Amino acid sequence: MVRKEIKKITEKAIKKFYKEKIEVKIERPSEMVFGDYATNVAMIIAKQIKKNPLEIAENLKFQIQPYGEFAQGRPANFKSGYFDKIEAVKPGFINFFLSKKYLQEQVSEILKQKEKFGGLILGKNKKINIEFISANPTGPLTLGNGRGGFCGDVLANVLAKAGYKTFREYYINDVGEQVKKLGHSVIGDSETIYKGDYIFDLRKKVKGDNPEKVGEQAAKIILEEMIKPSTKKMGIKFDVWFSEKSLYQKKEVDKVLEQLKNKNLCYKKQGALWFKSTNFGDDKDRVLIKANGEKTYFASDIAYLKNKISRGFDVLIYFWGADHYGYVARLKAAAQALGYKKEQLHIIVSQLVRLFADGKEMRMSKRTGNYTTLDELIDEVGLDIARFFFLIRNNDTHLNFDLDLAKEQSEKNPVFYIQYAHARICAILRKCGKLEIRNPKSENLKLLNHPSELNLIKQLIRFPEIIEDIANDYQVQRLPLYAVDLAASFHQFYRDCQVLTGDRPLLEARTGLILATKIVLKNTLDLMGISVPPKM
């Protein structure tokens, strides 16, 4: 990855010349005139070493320059000429311009790596547990579940691509208060809470008058007949369906409470057992065992946390909805109390999803039975579009899903735009199928000189960078945004450069380029779980 190389050689130059250790950040400039990569590091160290930033940039440029194609005495470990030009400009940026030679070589590199292109060894096979959805088995999945569901699934894909061992896990709250309330609802007594149509169906299947038993049976049916099929429909395959009840059966809850007591982190107050979560930054202490003897969900959540770590996971990722925000501090507190490191626990809280239809917001609530389920949405707009719309929004922002727009736009929306690029490539390949070009000669790749060709290659080599960035900050929406950029670069290339020409070497080179583009488009869409049709 050339970005990594630039970072490395710049850091080396700074260390050697200025004796400063600093992490250099390499960015892609907004304007083409500023090159393909740039760094502001000269301006940053200017303060520390009290020198003119532009002067520093000039100096660093001089240090880095031997890596350019034009250089004479190349260092021994030097692979190939990365740059045509490196420049230092006011107020102190260093801009890097990739060489054509380097770009052209990348095409054969991608063709060689195929679906492995973009794969990294960043994760070093560390085990990551990603828990998402984990909706209570008290009703069908909602749109909010879709957000965490798709993002969690795709993050798992990306982390796997980055070299982690990822496990998708669904935590089933199959015991406790919610299940009892479900039981009451199915029985239809005065404590009824859930009111959807599915409750009436359950009433036919589950008989009895003990709310707990009825609830447990109903929960089992909901899990098997509603939730599991929904996740299948979403294109998600969980590695583990983890039962909360099993934690009680194996006494893991009791054991972890003992552990906390032994650490002197619990106390009794008004008949309840409290955990001193304020010792670890929470704003109030939390109850583990209620005065009536029942254990809270928090208690089993701590046991579950410990269970995950004991299964050898280095990192735990949770996807929660904004309505669970209040829970973050206490779970982090529990993790610290058990002696785990802060970096091991990542809780991603996504803001709520709101659905608009006919210009009006549709309120979703399991309790009133008035909501659109995720299944309905997927039936309505299709899985590809549903996934894309949920993935493209940053988790921090509220997601407004306009049903009419998603349907109306189904002819003109970004998903089709991306898939269309792939379909166009396939169409060309069908026409030149007989030519059997799979590995163009590097001699011929040198013919890729058109700005649209070079620009397309520059997009292609962003792919591993996107994987690296997401693996570091979990911002999944980078992937769909990238897919749009990549498709746009292809469509521009398509306008400017005819692939099927009488010029055989050029034909070979351009076929290589579109084959590489096809690979990267497919890799990107595969990671998002969006289909890649060869024809549209």
Add this chain to the structure above:
RNA sequence: GCCCCCGUAGCUUAAUGGAUAAAGCAGCGCUCUUCUAAGGCGCUGAUGAGGGUUCGAUUCCUUCCGGGGGCACCA
């Protein structure tokens, strides 16, 4: 009252503290004797308000104004 998220073009949103704030949709034009016009090109149009930090702020701090969520021996 306290805590968190969000206020960017008519709408939905981009932009690891960087260079002329980027797209899509909607609107107005142009573009198929050429590999799929579900494409391409152009025009119109925006950082809620005020302070501060600095070479430089959509981004960080602060006050205010909007919108959403959370503050239980509920999940």
